[in-house]
Amino acid sequence: MSHDNLQAIVSQVRRDIVRMVHAVKSGHPGGSLGCAEYLVSLYFKHMNHQPKNFEMDGIGQDIFFLSNGHISPVIYSVLARAGYFDISELKTFRKLNSRLQGHPTTHEGLEGIRIASGSLGQGLSVAIGAATAKKLNKDCCFIYTLLGDGELQEGQIWEAVMYASAKKVDNLIAAVDVNEKQIDGSTDDVLAMGSIGAKFKAFDWVVIHVTQGNDLQEIDAALTEAKGKLGNGKPVCLLLQTDMGNGVDFMMGTHKWHGIAPNDEQLLSALSQNEETLGDY
Amino acid sequence: MKKYSDTGTKDTRSGFGAGLLELGNSNKNVVGLCADLTGSLKMNAFANQHPDRFFQVGIAEANMIGIAAGLTIGGKIPFTGTFANFSTGRVYDQIRQSIAYSGKNVKICASHAGLTLGEDGATHQILEDLGLMKMLPNMVVINPCDYNQTKAATIAIADYDGPVYLRFGRPKVPNFTATNAPFIIGKGDLLTEGSDVTIIATGHLVWEALKASEKLNSMGIGAEVINMATVKPLDEKMILNSTKKTGCVVTAEEHNRFGGLGESVAQVLVTNTPAPQEFVAVNDSFGESGTPTELMVKYGLNADAIVLATHKVIKRKNLFRA
Known part of the structure; x- marks a missing residue:
């Protein structure tokens, strides 16, 4: 898929995110907007997957796990736009009897979701398990996961980081959304983590820096490089330097839009900044 | 028996x-x-x-x-x-x-x-x-x-x-169940039949319940011992069938009395046919160091404790009936 086409999808995904969150006056737009390019690049270019015939086991397919489940708007939009389920279902987000729960779950049978997430720190372990199952099944497809940078404060992450290199889980690409923000402020203010890249390197991972985590071309190059490094005894960490709230000017550069919804006026402003390319749901 | x-x-x-x-x-x-x-x-x-x-x-x-x-x-x-x-x-x-x-x-x-x-x-x-x-x-x-x-x-x-x-x-x-007996999830095992009390035990307490039933038998009390290996889903039918006959229950488990098998059994009883019940379980405390046998004696998790609980519950059953 061409760069222009991917960019058009990103624009539509951003519209979906702000419309979903606005409609129920709740949800997490900031991190969702910041990860739009990465997830579009994964699902529309890099992953080998079959949206129309969703099977939990994903044999012969690449699998993605969202660990920071609060950015559910972006994964729901990307899954729907990729064809996992009808885009009309996006309007049920966070409503009663919906399959699109506030945080993703397998409980409601939503195609494309393979694990519940929301309570932070668990997705990397699950991804390691799925990567191990792939090895046991002699299935040479890859496992992807996305973590938030604030999420790295959870201890389980480091149990998993240690395990993945010690046990040579080399069919796994774990991306970290480094937006340097969390609910109470900047990650440096809340609990400074120092150099995340140095930490992963110290744990013997291959580390790839994506300094423009909202640039499709840079993401594309990084994913191509990451895939090329798999199979060599080491897991790969992709550090995506993103802007929380990217694509909506008044949401950028602040942690304040982590978990609040735009009002009517703000919605119109956000939509005016992101062209309707594929048709709103 | x-x-x-x-x-x-x-x-x-x-x-x-x-x-x-x-x-x-x-x-x-x-x-x-x-x-x-x-x-x-x-x-x-x-x-x-x-x-x-x-x-x-x-x-x-x-x-x-x-x-x-x-x-x-x-x-x-x-x-x-x-x-x-x-x-x-x-x-x-x-x-x-x-x-x-x-x-x-x-x-x-x-x-x-x-x-x-x-x-x-x-x-x-x-x-x-x-x-x-x-x-x-x-x-x-x-x-x-x-x-x-x-x-x-x-x-x-x-x-x-x-x-x-x-x-x-x-x-x-003690290893006492049959070799190669199939295990069916959700199904209790009726180990002994009796008409005076139902003893529902799980885990290590099942053997103690059997020992208790022998002691009770020598005192003229017929105990129906159920091995309730599956705590959830609970074999409600077996509990109700037995209790219909005996009219009272003792539960026994190596667990806090809060949250364990006994509570689940009590819920079955009160929502169907209420019956007096005694709980042989740890009384909302932590354990401590000691040999397993010493601890089971100190915390009241053995055959003697089940016998005592049986006397108590039968007394209460008779009071209710009177």
Whole structure:
């Protein structure tokens, strides 16, 4: 898929995110907007997957796990736009009897979701398990996961980081959304983590820096490089330097839009900044 | 009354190890994970014979639970092994989100449950695990009574598609159930028949219930002993059928009286046919160091305690009837 086409999808995904969150006056737009390019690049270019015939086991397919489940708007939009389920279902987000729960779950049978997430720190372990199952099944497809940078404060992450290199889980690409923000402020203010890249390197991972985590071309190059490094005894960490709230000017550069919804006026402003390319749901 | 004899004491954890080894040979999707307690969990034989399907995760139980959940995606049937305390309380949220809520086919296998862990003391003697696990929607909770039954339960849960908590212990205890008797999830075993009291026991307390029933029999009290290995889903029919006959119940378990088998039985009784009940269980306290036998005496978890509870509950039944 061409760069222009991917960019058009990103624009539509951003519209979906702000419309979903606005409609129920709740949800997490900031991190969702910041990860739009990465997830579009994964699902529309890099992953080998079959949206129309969703099977939990994903044999012969690449699998993605969202660990920071609060950015559910972006994964729901990307899954729907990729064809996992009808885009009309996006309007049920966070409503009663919906399959699109506030945080993703397998409980409601939503195609494309393979694990519940929301309570932070668990997705990397699950991804390691799925990567191990792939090895046991002699299935040479890859496992992807996305973590938030604030999420790295959870201890389980480091149990998993240690395990993945010690046990040579080399069919796994774990991306970290480094937006340097969390609910109470900047990650440096809340609990400074120092150099995340140095930490992963110290744990013997291959580390790839994506300094423009909202640039499709840079993401594309990084994913191509990451895939090329798999199979060599080491897991790969992709550090995506993103802007929380990217694509909506008044949401950028602040942690304040982590978990609040735009009002009517703000919605119109956000939509005016992101062209309707594929048709709103 | 039907007599049961001890065919030789064995630890229930060895029953787990034997069952897992048999599964390893019969079901290629079965995988084992252990958090640095392979010998204690008796998982060595499986690990040695199936090294490609055994994962040593180190002292990192949260990660083990997550990896197990992930392994199911790809059709594996993971059996995780560590002490009961580290299998439940330590990793409750991981089990809740990544296994129970996500509906993953993971078997959480927990040894050294309860007071009979012994000298290590209260930090390791979890008495709350049945309650923690039974509260999770759709979690099956099993606490078999001896070596044979633990082995059978281990084999049976591999054929059940869904999360299971399998609880067993450290000490050698009488092995008295039939060799190779099939284990049916959710089904109690009526061990003795009687018309004066129903004794519903789980785990190590089942043998104590049998000893109690012999003592009671010599006093002219007929006890119906039920081995309730599956704490959830509970065999309500067996409880109600028996209670209809006896009119009173004693429950016995190596667990806090809050959250355990006794509470589940009480709920069945009060919502159907209320009957007086006594609880042989730990009275809302932590354990301590000591030998398993000393601890079971001190905390009132043995045949004598069941006999006492039976006298109490029959007295109350008679008061109600009068």
